[in-house]
Amino acid sequence: MEDRHVPHLLETAHARIRARFPMIDRDALGNPRIYLNTGAGSLTVDTAAEAASEAQGRLNPMPGSILPGERDTAVLHDRVRSLVADFLHAGSAREISFHNSATSAFFSLAFALRGRVKEDANLIVTDLDHMANISPWETVWGELHGREIRRARVREDGTLDIDHLLSLIDARTAVLAVTSASNGLGTLVPLGRITPLVREKAPGCLVAVDAVHHAPHGPIDVAELGCDFLAFSGYKVFGPMLGVLWGKAGLLEELLPYRVETAKNEAPAKFESGMLNNASLASLEAALEYILWLADLAAGPEAFLADRAARFRSAMTAVAEYEKPLTARVLDGLRRLDPQRFQCYGITDPGRVAERVPTFAFEIIGQAASETKKRLWEARGLQIADGNHYSAAVFRHLGRPALCRASFAHYDSAGTADAFLNGLQEALEDPPGNQ
Numbered sequence: 001m002e003d004r005h006v007p008h009l010l011e012t013a014h015a016r017i018r019a020r021f022p023m024i025d026r027d028a029l030g031n032p033r034i035y036l037n038t039g040a041g042s043l044t045v046d047t048a049a050e051a052a053s054e055a056q057g058r059l060n061p062m063p064g065s066i067l068p069g070e071r072d073t074a075v076l077h078d079r080v081r082s083l084v085a086d087f088l089h090a091g092s093a094r095e096i097s098f099h100n101s102a103t104s105a106f107f108s109l110a111f112a113l114r115g116r117v118k119e120d121a122n123l124i125v126t127d128l129d130h131m132a133n134i135s136p137w138e139t140v141w142g143e144l145h146g147r148e149i150r151r152a153r154v155r156e157d158g159t160l161d162i163d164h165l166l167s168l169i170d171a172r173t174a175v176l177a178v179t180s181a182s183n184g185l186g187t188l189v190p191l192g193r194i195t196p197l198v199r200e201k202a203p204g205c206l207v208a209v210d211a212v213h214h215a216p217h218g219p220i221d222v223a224e225l226g227c228d229f230l231a232f233s234g235y236k237v238f239g240p241m242l243g244v245l246w247g248k249a250g251l252l253e254e255l256l257p258y259r260v261e262t263a264k265n266e267a268p269a270k271f272e273s274g275m276l277n278n279a280s281l282a283s284l285e286a287a288l289e290y291i292l293w294l295a296d297l298a299a300g301p302e303a304f305l306a307d308r309a310a311r312f313r314s315a316m317t318a319v320a321e322y323e324k325p326l327t328a329r330v331l332d333g334l335r336r337l338d339p340q341r342f343q344c345y346g347i348t349d350p351g352r353v354a355e356r357v358p359t360f361a362f363e364i365i366g367q368a369a370s371e372t373k374k375r376l377w378e379a380r381g382l383q384i385a386d387g388n389h390y391s392a393a394v395f396r397h398l399g400r401p402a403l404c405r406a407s408f409a410h411y412d413s414a415g416t417a418d419a420f421l422n423g424l425q426e427a428l429e430d431p432p433g434n435q
């Protein structure tokens with residue numbers, strides 16, 4: 001029987017999705033491009049950019065309860081907290097705080113655990129993580145307070161070594177800081193399976209999850225993950241530069257973040273330093289509403305989904321499903337490249353797409369990552385990243401100062417994947433003298 005390709009609903013709506021990203025095929029200077037750098041920052045959806053500018057021009061800076069303008073600002077804050085809570089399937093809007101970045105959210109969180117981490121405690125970080133969820137723990141608890149920091153290893157295939165991680169945990173483990181997806185290699189971490197095992201060995205261990213890289217690629221459900229804290233960034237989910245931290249309500253009340261004396265001593269306000277960035281909050285609201293729009297596209301006209309958290313789940317599940325064949329297509333293509341001249345790191349088997357997101361670390365052997373990046377840009381307008389990507393997987397696990405990274409999102413397609421693969425093939429065909 002003929003194997004008919006049944007298009008995914010997001011594939012059917014692809015042109016409409018791409019039309020929502022004004023910068024999708026040109027850079028800020030108008031140069032044509034194919035954007036393969038979502039790992040460093042997704043494209044901004046049209047309404048998120050507009051909302052930031054509108055809010056910056058209109059909103060009262062201070063929230064309050066008396067004047068209409070200040071009430072309007074307070075309502076925005078409440079609305080966005082509640083929207084984010086649904087995005088993460090969190091228990092309450094009070095569990096959501098806003099920060100300059102995910103990095104500063106993790107530093108703030110590490111500091112806020114003062115008084116809770118006993119003298120003989122140990123903390124665990126992983127070699128798969130972004131440094132944003134490593135340095136705060138190593139600096140505040142290792143360097144400053146002399147606690148033991150243990151490092152969980154990565155396996156050769158770019159997955160977290162779960163056996164090793166579990167072997168590091170004992171009854172004195174106070175914190176496990178772990179990512180849900182590697183921004184270096186694209187590997188997903190099966191946290192839903194890991195956290196119950198961690199809790200068996202260390203019932204008091206707090207689990208802090210970095211979901212920055214995962215957030216644009218699949219549903220995030222803090223209840224299912226079984227964690228205590230989780231951070232993500234607005235600019236990875238099609239919106240603004242803004243860090244978001246979720247924490248279990250009871251824990252947030254107990255913690256001691258740095259806080260000026262006159263700021264409210266209750267969550268979430270006590271975690272927020274200074275005035276909130278209203279333009280960014282308005283932009284985040286629009287970005288998350290875009291995801292709800294995706295839910296409607298993905299569910300089709302007949303579907304009716306009652307609650308907002310379910311719509312977020314539906315949208316992000318559709319995104320994850322859409323990205324799987326895209327990932328397989330790229331991996332298939334990469335396998336055909338000359339292995340003497342090209343190497344991809346992490347999971348490379350197209351049969352294992354459920355274990356990764358479409359983020360690919362690679363190198364043209366013998367060529368500096370910056371040079372490959374330059375060539376792909378100049379020859380094909382392909383915009384990839386070079387460097388260590390702040391990824392421990394790149395510079396601690398692989399011991400590399402720099403690798404190339406191409407990272408895709410749901411606004412990419414088979415066409416984008418093929419353009420990337422053709423660009424790489426062409427770069428490999430370049431006679432060595434030209435390199």
Ligand SMILES: Cc1ncc(COP(=O)(O)O)c(C=O)c1O
Nearest residue numbers: 101102103130132183212213233
């Ligand atoms: C996995 C991961 N964690 C944390 C960060 C840092 O996020 P922010 O720039 O909001 O601090 C990044 C940024 O690339 C990331 O990819």
